[in-house]
Amino acid sequence: MKKEDFAFSESKDCNPNRLIVDLSAIGKNVERLKQYLPPRMRMMAILKANAYGTNYAVLGNYLKEAGIDIVGAANLIEALFFKKIGIQQEIFILHTYPPEAAWVVENGFVVAVDDADLIEALQTEAKKQQKILKVHLKVETGMGRFGCTPKEAVELSSMIKQSDHLFLEGLSTHFSCADREEKEDFTYEQYTAFCKVLRLLRNEGIDPIYRHAANSSGAIRFDLPECNMVRIGLALYGIEPDQRSKELVALEPCLSLLSRIVKISTYEKGHPIGYGSTYMVQRDKEKIAVIPIGYFDGIHQQYREASFLIHGKKAPIVGKICMDYIMCDVTDIPEAKMGDEVLIFGKDSYGNEISPQFFADLGGCDVRQFICCLGPRIKRVLRSERRPVVSSAV
Ligand SMILES: *Cc1c(COP(=O)(O)O)cnc(C)c1O
Numbered sequence: 508m509k510k511e512d513f514a515f516s517e518s519k520d521c522n523p524n525r526l527i528v529d530l531s532a533i534g535k536n537v538e539r540l541k542q543y544l545p546p547r548m549r550m551m552a553i554l555k556a557n558a559y560g561t562n563y564a565v566l567g568n569y570l571k572e573a574g575i576d577i578v579g580a581a582n583l584i585e586a587l588f589f590k591k592i593g594i595q596q597e598i599f600i601l602h603t604y605p606p607e608a609a610w611v612v613e614n615g616f617v618v619a620v621d622d623a624d625l626i627e628a629l630q631t632e633a634k635k636q637q638k639i640l641k642v643h644l645k646v647e648t649g650m651g652r653f654g655c656t657p658k659e660a661v662e663l664s665s666m667i668k669q670s671d672h673l674f675l676e677g678l679s680t681h682f683s684c685a686d687r688e689e690k691e692d693f694t695y696e697q698y699t700a701f702c703k704v705l706r707l708l709r710n711e712g713i714d715p716i717y718r719h720a721a722n723s724s725g726a727i728r729f730d731l732p733e734c735n736m737v738r739i740g741l742a743l744y745g746i747e748p749d750q751r752s753k754e755l756v757a758l759e760p761c762l763s764l765l766s767r768i769v770k771i772s773t774y775e776k777g778h779p780i781g782y783g784s785t786y787m788v789q790r791d792k793e794k795i796a797v798i799p800i801g802y803f804d805g806i807h808q809q810y811r812e813a814s815f816l817i818h819g820k821k822a823p824i825v826g827k828i829c830m831d832y833i834m835c836d837v838t839d840i841p842e843a844k845m846g847d848e849v850l851i852f853g854k855d856s857y858g859n860e861i862s863p864q865f866f867a868d869l870g871g872c873d874v875r876q877f878i879c880c881l882g883p884r885i886k887r888v889l890r891s892e893r894r895p896v897v898s899s900a901v
Contacts (some may be wrong), residue, residue, distance in 0.1 A: 523767040524800050528561045528570050530891045532761035533719070536745050539574040543756045544726060544737065549717065551599060553740035555581035560805075561744065561762070561881040562887040569891075577617070578736055586616050586770050596888040599643075602653050606679035608632040610784065612640055618681060621655045625668050626673065642667060643677030643717065646704050648697040651684040660704045664713050677717035678705060684879045685725035686749040694729060705740035727752040736815065746863060746874055762863060762878065763853020766886070768845055770797040770815070771837065773796040780834055783825025794838045795820065797901035798849050801831040805880040806851070816850040818842050819857030 540550065543807045554563040567578055567589060577597040580586040586598045587610065599617045611618055612632045620626050620642045635642045644664055647654030655663055660678075667675040680701045684690035701720050704857040708714065719736035721729065726737035728751055745760040746864035749754035772779070772795050778788040780795060788795070798815065800806055808828050812823040815835055822835040822843070839841040867874035 511650075513632065514583075519801040520886065522884075523673060523769065524804060524885040525765045526561070526881055526885050527765065527817060528566075528887060528889045529564070529759075529761040529763075530889055532741055532745055532759035533566070533569065534573045536761070537575065538743065539571065539756055540726070540739060540742060541574075547735045548726070549577070549736040550575055551577045551719070551736060552580050552743055553579040553738055555579060555585060555601070555740070556875075556879040558791040559740060559875060560742050562889055563594040563845045564594075565887075567592070567596065569889075571596055571601045575719060577639055579595065579740075580616075583610055590614055604806060609636075612636050612638055615640070617641045617643065619643050619644045619653070620663070620667070621653050622659075623663065624668065626663060626670075630670045630673055633670075636648075639672055639674055641674050643679050643719075644675060644678045644715070646701060648680045648700040648720075649693065650681045650697075652681070654680060657704045657707070657824045660873060661707050661711055664708055664775045665711065668713055675713065675715055677714040677719065677743055678708065679718070680720045682720055682722060682725040685722060687730060687754070688749070688852045691728075692727065697751065698733075705733055712859075722748075723794040724748040726750055727755050742866070744878070746878075754841075760853070760860075760862065764851040764881065765853070766798050766800045766815075766849040766851060768796045768837075768843060768849060769799045771795070771845060772797075772842065775805050782829065783827055786826040786834075789836070791808055792838070793836060794840075794843070795825065795834050796843060796849075798833045798835060800851070800885070801829045801833060803830050804826065804882040804885055805877070807832060807870065809872070810866050810877075813866060816855050816857075816859055816861065817847055819859055820843065822849070 552570050557563050558566045577599055579599045579601055580589055581601055583603055586600045589598050603611055603618045607622050608628040609632050613742050626866055629640055645654045646660050664675055667673045682694050682697055685694050717736045718734045720734055721737045723742035741748050745758040773792050774788045774789045776788055780786040806828055811824050811828050814823040817840050819838045822837045824833055824835050826834050852863050854860045864874050864879050867877045
């Protein structure tokens with residue numbers, strides 16, 4: 508055993524809570540999406556929210572090897588983190604605003620712009636710093652968050668065109684319902700509105716190099732002949748954004764969340780368990796295990812109907828989820844003992860699988876919310892093939 512194997516060896520790791528991120532699976536997802544999408548599509552990897560709760564630092568560099576040349580940050584702060592840890596690809600900021608102009612220009616981020624004040628601020632700053640900044644004009648077509656109106660687009664793009672310090676590299680919009688079967692028409696309406704703006708710009712002699720509208724669902728489910736770039740978040744992590752996408756492209760799950768049993772107690776029938784005594788032990792000699800993960804770690808109260816897997820068997824959560832602990836019933840798992848591994852989601856060695864989507868459905872929330880809310884106390888263990896390449900607390 509080499510020294511670094513020892514350092515990353517899980518059995519020597521004192522943190523019971525580990526999110527295993529399988530980088531090889533992410534690499535495969537990039538491959539499969541590239542094979543599936545038309546070859547003209549440039550793929551931006553969305554690494555916001557700590558790469559959906561995984562680890563943006565390791566992922567950024569890994570994706571470079573997988574041929575991704577641009578990564579997306581939600582905001583300036585994230586983009587600065589990306590840069591600080593040495594992500595070498597272009598960094599695209601999904602939204603910025605005038606007070607951030609100096610940092611944006613200084614660091615050479617590529618940014619979405621959608622109003623005159625922002626364009627003005629970036630132009631002034633770029634001139635001051637003697638730089639040329641790449642910008643993508645963002646048009647509002649139905650998301651109702653950011654973006655100029657289709658009408659303003661021509662004026663704003665000429666404003667950018669006239670600046671010696673700004674380069675209009677792209678035109679973008681954002682689909683709000685691409686994962687909704689019943690709202691397919693609406694996504695086509697958004698796309699049509701986007702194409703109309705593109706035509707108006709072309710009539711003015713302005714032809715942005717990159718045109719992008721789609722997130723994971725949009726990219727997988729819609730034919731978008733005018734687009735040559737997609738912004739992929741969820742699908743990278745091997746989670747299909749909707750049922751139809753699942754039928755269209757096979758993705759590899761890459762996440763498993765593990766913990767360990769830290770205590771087992773036996774109680775008699777009628778004994779209360781947890782805050783509010785919401786659960787009473789149902790039978791004599793019930794074995795209750797304590798798992799050291801709680802709502803601070805992102806296992807919120809709304810998931811309390813879940814079961815964990817111990818030795819390949821189901822251990823249902825009992826009582827309320829605490830901040831740091833969850834109790835579960837292991838009476839029917841006689842071999843369960845202190846220190847044993849607990850699978851919260853992912854695959855176990857018995858061939859069982861629990862998906863993050865299962866938790867999202869239980870909690871009535873978006874699966875992105877479930878995975879990106881996994882807390883900072885959980886150690887992220889990033890593995891390539893079967894060896895861990897890096898392991899870090901976030
Ligand atoms: C988060 C985000 C994406 C990625 O969405 P997924 O559905 O997770 O692929 C793409 N574009 C924008 C503007 C976003 O905010």
